């Protein structure tokens with residue numbers, strides 16, 4: 121059966137244009153939470169509706185094939201309806217995280233995404249420009265936003281891997297934005313993906329705000345994106361280790377640094393690992409305390425409740441997005 125094309129506006133979604141303009145003017149950041157399943161999406165929508173925060177729900181290539189692309193489209197539509205039925209008017213954007221090809225970006229746009237990232241950060245500069253430009257040309261026909269990336273983050277993910285970080289070169293950002301026509305730019309200033317961002321037991325190196333400021337000077341008022349921004353909540357790491365897990369030395373970005381970033385030209389902050397930790401901690405705790413339970417609604421329900429708490433906390437006290445919808 122041929123796949124049906126759908127525009128994001130039919131699903132009740134919005135692109136990032138207005139969200140970012142407001143975040144820039146109001147000196148806060150829009151949260152971009154990754155999800156793979158129903159409970160994560162429910163938690164994101166519940167917490168953002170309750171806090172009145174605009175939100176970007178994002179999926180990686182791996183998450184999209186895990187959830188199934190058709191299922192995902194209906195989940196996004198369901199998420200919007202769920203928020204509206206709860207009386208919430210928060211803007212919701214569906215974003216492709218770390219798109220790695222023009223084909224994948226096109227497929228997402230055709231199936232209802234309102235924003236895509238094309239991550240050409242591993243490519244030589246001119247190739248990154250050319251690929252990003254192609255995605256922008258396609259996406260803008262449908263008013264879909266495009267995020268590009270310059271500089272490479274350290275850390276290892278399923279589909280994204282980089283051994284060592286390479287900071288963004290501020291002297292490239294203006295040329296990149298001009299040549300590609302992107303709507304936002306992810307930069308590398310010392311954050312990294314995953315739960316092991318820095319060496320355990322050593323002081324956490326501060327983010328390179330000097331590089332961020334240099335970038336801001338060259339592209340004033342242009343939305344900047346921060347990846348790898350989980351704090352790696354220690355309460356969850358402790359619970360995981362207490363209940364049979366093995367996550368010694370997991371460490372992330374201090375909240376204070378994220379607050380500073382959110383007040384700058386950083387308009388989008390990506391959070392995946394903290395959500396994974398919350399779910400894992402609560403599921404482990406549940407099984408340890410009630411080994412007889414086998415109803416997924418019980419242990420996933422506890423995990424979902426914790427996720428709502430985590431997201432509320434992020435919106436209210438770290439990103440500053442609560443009440444901005």
Ligand code: G3H
Nearest residue numbers: 180182183277278279392
């Ligand atoms: O930055 C990558 C995200 O955390 C998604 O990770 O590819 O394992 O879904 P994933």
Ligand code: 13P
Nearest residue numbers: 314347348349350392393
């Ligand atoms: P974390 O691994 O720090 O949550 O980063 C997520 C991310 O950048 C998704 O693109």
Ligand code: ZN
Nearest residue numbers: 313347348390
């Ligand atoms: Zn990322």
